Structures are given as structure tokens and as C-alpha cells.
Amino acid sequence: MERTKIARDLSRLIGKNKVSVDEALLRIYSKDPLGNVGKALAVVFPISSNDVSKVVQYAYENDIKIYAQGSSTSLAGSSLPLEAGIVLSFERMKRVLEISLVNSYVFVEPGVRIDDLNFELASKGYMFPVDPASSSVATVGGAINSGAGGMRGAKYGTMRDWVLGLELVLPDERGSIVFSGCKTLKCRQGYDIVRLIVGSEGTLALVTKAYLKITPLPETVIVALAFFPKLEDLMEAVVNIKTQRIQPYILEFLEKKTAEIAAKSINSNINIEGHMLLVGIDVNREAGSRYVEWMKKILIRHGAREVQTAESWEEAEERGLFNIRRSLFVAQSKIAREHYKNVKDAKVMLLIEDIAVPPSRLVEAVEGLKELEKKHGFITMLGGHVGDGNLHPSIGFNALDPKESKRAEEWFKDLIDLAISLDGTVSSEHGIGLAKKDALRRELDARGSVKLLEIMGNIKKVFDPKNILNPGKVV
């Protein structure tokens, strides 16, 4: 259908200032961090569930595709308008509607940014613990739809563990508004539709409101930053920590070379004397020094050469103990750009991967990754959430060089094989989107479970019989 007609019709339905077909604007809403450019016909900015419902009714009637977007930071291509269609941007639905400490929930619209939500909760001593690296800009709705995780995943899990109930607009002829789940922590409402929607990447229904669980902020967190000459020793330390009747708040790892580059990129004065392990344990303030000494002993006993500690979160911030880990993304992009600085007209792309293996198999995973580095000749940056076995190996490549793009593809395929062979998974917290459809199939195939793809395809048809919601993604 013609763009101007869509704009005219939608303006009449929900209001002129909520619809745009401005060409420059369409360009922005057609892009994603993987470098893809899609085809937004119109961008719509709903401010209520009713607006969303009206847009869905219109799209259903006219067979127009709808692509929901939060802040378009997905690393799996989840929010790209692959075929021509309407981009439904939730950025104006960003209210925190209710915070209930006694009921342990917060009630929000999908466009609120995760960090903004946490600023509000922190003033009451609470938090929403799912913390993807993009939390400063990522929205709650995007996190629900991608099934996001983060650094605190080993302790708190991912989005599927924190969503209580969802208001949904269904892609049917009425654009039905329904509520799935409960306001209570316990809820047995037949089949678990809430957890089906979490991680469904906008392919089944549109999330217009959410009840999320909240939890108290820890009184404080003690921190240890350790460097191990031997990777095996670091992993032994992780296994030991994980079997000591504590659940670390943070357990993060950077391979030595990656840590060096990351430290250099922020002019850190911390000496990188091996592979880096960052441990945080939430404690009462009175117990801080006892835990610090205990943790230090464990780390040194397992071969750490250098251990820096802090008895509180504030002290760790002051001394910059988190900074090297936090600069992983900057380091990843910096090393990739420097590598191509003498290549004329290079389009440097970062492939940031998201595999997970059982933590007991992390040594094998890291060794396997080093072999892939040798085999394909890409400098591999390696770090991740070692507490739950989630690794984010990344490579940079020149997307304008067909040979190199092909090699990057091969690296990706081998990486997927590696994750599968170690009883792991191909996507931990980024989602399937466009980028991992084939990888998902291979994982299920390896487990003799391809039948599940058929079931997923049927679920999609039940929710979205006309295939108007984010077509071509996930399954």
C-alpha cells in the first residue's frame, strides 16, 4: 500500500502527531546494530494500548506488517523491518505506573528504559535486577521481547524470571487487548503464556504494559579483581566459588589479551597480570571485611597472582575495579577499527556472539575459541558472564570485503558447533531474530528435537494467523 495513504489512514485513527512518513526519519527506524537496513513504510508512536490496538486492527485488515521497536539495540536483528511495514515505536509509552513494595512489583509501560526504572526504584532501596550492557538505553519492552539477561544473570536469572504479568495486544481483527499472568508472585493460569511471550521478539503479540518483580538492593557488595596466569586455575577458582554456599552477585571473566586492550582503552592503571576474574558478593556491611579476606584466600590458593579488593561497592567504584570489564564493548570496537585503519573504505562490523556452556565446560570453550582464532585469523575478543557460562566472543571484519565476510560466517558456524558440542546453547540473552535462525535449527537438530520448530511455527500461526507481526524472525 502507498505510504501516504497509510499515513493518512493512521493519522485519522490515532492522531496526526503520532504518525510519520518523513523519509529521513524512516531511514533511522529502518536500521539496526548489525548494519541491516530494512523498509519502514511509516513510523507510529502510540501513547496507549488503544492506539496500539487500532494500528493492529488496521494492519490486520490491510495485510500490513508491524515491527515493534523499543530502542533498536538488539544484536540479533530482532526489530528490523525486514519486509515493508509499519514500525511501532514504543518510545512515548514510558511511564512507571505503579511501584508496590508490599506486592513486590512495578507496573510499567514498555518504553521505559531499564536504567530509568532503576533510578526510581533505587530511591526506595529496590531494584529491577536484569541488567543488559545496554541498560542505559534499552527499554523494558525490548528486554521482555529479547529475553534479556546481564551481569547479574548468574544470581538473578534473565527476564523470564522477572515478569509477572503482561497486557498484550493480539494480532487479530479486533486488535484484542488481553492480560496474561498475575499481579501475585505465585500464579498458575493454565499454560504459561507470559513466558511464551518473553523472548518471542515481537512475533506473537505486542506488549503494552508489564508487571515486573522487584527485589531489594543489597546492603553492599564486596569486590575482588584477580588476575590468573593460567586459565585453568581461574576456572578452578570459579568452580570453587560456585560450590561455597554463596551465590555471587557478579562473576565476570576477561581473557588476558582482551583485558589488556580494554585496560589500555581507558588508560587504567591496573596491571593486567593474566586472565581477569571479577567477583562481587552481596553482604551486610558488618560482614564485608570477613568476606573480603575469605575471597582473597580462595583466589590466591587457586593461583591468582594479583588480587585487588574493596569492602563496599562505593570503594570498588572509586578504585575503578569495574572499569576494565565495563569497557569491553569499547575495547571490542576499538581493536576492530584499529585493525582496519589502513584499509581504504572499510566498513568495520563487529560480530558479538552470545553462546553459553555449562560453567564446568568453560575451559574447553575458551580453548576451542582460541583454536577458532588460529583457524580463521580473526583477533577474537573474549569476555563474559562466567558465573552462568555465558560468553560473548567477538570479532571485527570488513563487511565490504566478500572474502572476509565469508570467513566471518565460517567463524560463526564453527562457534555454533563448538557451543553445541559442549552441551551449550547458541543464544543466551540476545535472542534469535534474523541472525541465529539457522543456528537455532542446528542446536535443535543436534538434540534430535527439530520437531520443536514445527511446534513453534504452529504457535506463531495460532497467535498471528495473517503473519503480520515481525515476520521472518525466530522461526
Place this chain on the structure above:
Amino acid sequence: MNNNLKSWLKKETSKCMFCGFCEALCPTVRFGSHRGYGPRGRINIVLYLSEEGKYTHEALNSLYSCLLCAACTLKCPANIDIPEVIRVARSLYARNNLKEKEEVVIEKEVS
């Protein structure tokens, strides 16, 4: 657009990785009516303009609502000189499109 400056704009804006980290620090994006009021939007609109895109109404709103405060540059992993991109894009627009004393007017839009 002047060719040298235009090719510089294209080269600089092509570095954008679309991560959006800049938007967390931008003072204008929260008050604008869409993502074009943030640095990621501006950079990608300038890229679009440098590839013969049109100076649309929203493109001008985007370019001229920037405060040039440079907060975004603190978080840009691609090290794009965002304020300089905006300055150059504005001056090229003014030179080629505005008559003497004419100004670009941005509508006040409330989201």
C-alpha cells in the same frame, strides 16, 4: 553540499555502530518526539543526507535541535566527533539552502 566536507561527513557518520549508548546522555532526546532528537538519529540522518537524501522537515528538526554539548561523545564507542558533524552539516545546509537572514524554525513538539 561541498564535496570534501560531504565526503568527510559520510566517512565520519559511517562509523556509527547504531548501539544507541549516546542516547542515554543526550539532553534533547527525552524531550523530542522521536529518535531523531538524539545523537544516533542525527548521525544517521547526516549519513542519509550525505548520500543524496532530502533535507526533510524532520531532518532539519533533528540537526537544529542539537545543543552541541558533546555529552554523547563520552559514550560513543566509535569515537565519532558528533558536534563537529552537526556543525558541518548545518553550515552546508545554510550555505546552500538559506537566504540571507533566513532561519530554520523548529516546531515545539511535545511527546
